């Protein structure tokens with residue numbers, strides 16, 4: 392391909408809003424342009440790399456017996472009402488009406504659409520397991536799209552959905568997906584960190600996220616220095632501190648006068664101690680609590696709702712006192728999981744006062760009978776603590792867990808931070824920021840039940856299939872390749888996703904130099920090597936700079952001086968390497984083919 396016959400509008404200027412390398416370099420190299428906030432156009436060069444990522448994903452999905460389909464992007468709102476997500480997806484879902492007033496959704500994801508297809512076509516166990524996938528446009532109306540392709544509004548996702556007769560079959564596909572994902576990212580030249588993810592709004596149990604490290608990452612990862620433990624901070628666990636050895640009898644509980652001292656910081660000053668000595672008590676409001684609260688303090692008058700005859704009742708709203716060591720934070724995702732609640736939030740001040748019958752800042756676990764007390768595991772490791780005494784201007788000192796208060800429930804609730812200890816090996820945990828590229832997830836019966844999918848087994852009995860869902864952001868994966876492979880001058884493509892594999896730069900595109908450049912390009916193309924020939928009438932310096940910016944793996948420079956040697960040569964350099972080699976013209980084609988194919992083979 393001749394440079395002058397393609398459309399590669401490179402930029403010297405960096406767009407003002409481009410703060411990360413992929414955003415900056417995709418614009419500067421003429422791969423991408425912006426149509427509106429969060430909406431982009433791939434130009435020819437960008438689309439070439441995009442198609443390569445797509446092809447790798449497609450190959451790996453086909454390799455594990457995924458079947459590609461292509462549903463419409465605009466789907467009926469009815470399907471979303473059936474699954475219940477019409478009301479829960481929030482403003483990120485773009486809803487539109489057609490001229491007849493019918494509700495439609497511009498797909499943010501496709502569990503509903505694909506499950507409705509399966510519902511219509513699934514009859515027998517013989518059709519299972521079934522894995523359908525698409526590589527298709529998605530739309531999420533992000534409030535603040537930014538970082539170029541990393542957080543756009545419209546994007547392309549590979550999303551797969553699998554259906555199974557039993558757990559073993561779901562496990563098998565889930566495992567195969569996990570391996571296929573590892574191969575996909577490796578082939579794209581990406582170092583991903585697979586982490587145990589939180590189920591979040593998706594509902595369900597087993598899941599794994601594939602993250603890349605990124606300073607602008609919207610996820611915090613907790614990693615172990617010693618073993619391979621990696622988790623999203625939303626779900627990360629840590630080893631509880633050892634319980635105190637029962638030494639000499641501890642002093643008895645004692646109230647102390649603490650006038651107007653309501654925060655832990657003030658208390659630390661007042662008592663000349665640190666936050667680790669305190670028992671912090673927070674009052675939480677939880678919604679849709681599926682945990683059985685019968686017999687729990689303060690639960691007698693709670694409203695209940697039975698979701699189905701066999702399931703335990705759900706409490707639309709319930710309050711809890713949550714106690715944790717003073718220097719730690721409550722992880723609300725973990726708390727919601729422990730309470731089996733749809734959401735938890737701190738109760739308003741007036742509710743705290745009403746529920747604890749104490750002024751704000753003086754809540755504590757001792758003598759608290761109006762609420763169920765949920766204690767973090769950190770408390771059982773505390774020798775003794777200081778806490779609010781449920782009355783104005785008073786705290787207790789020498790508070791002993793198990794002696795002065797007994798929680799209704801004890802669980803791991805803390806937000807894990809750097810320096811905490813690994814639950815698996817005791818090693819030190821540390822934090823990293825990450826971006827999610829892919830997510831695999833066992834959904835169980837969530838959608839197949841609400842959307843009434845069924846099949847008949849061997850004996851003609853009707854069953855609901857199990858389901859899994861598996862996504863990869865194609866654009867984000869491409870942008871992450873650039874994040875991981877670039878330098879000051881531009882992109883350094885891994886061969887597998889490079890827009891072209893070889894760039895030929897004639898010093899001046901005329902005479903014998905032009906003749907050789909043309910011949911070499913044609914010969915390489917015959918070997919199915921993708922060649923860009925810079926035939927522009929530009930100074931060599933400009934062409935070299937652009938070649939570095941575009942990041943095409945092998946650069947071949949054809950110059951008159953080198954052609955006039957006794958043995959004519961061309962200069963060959965791998966983008967990103969410091970060393971330039973001279974190749975004999977007669978061997979150039981064979982050697983370049985060898986280099987390209989060696990890299991493609993990995």
Ligand SMILES: [Zn+2]
Pocket residue numbers: 615616617618619620813814815816817818
């Ligand atoms: Zn560990």
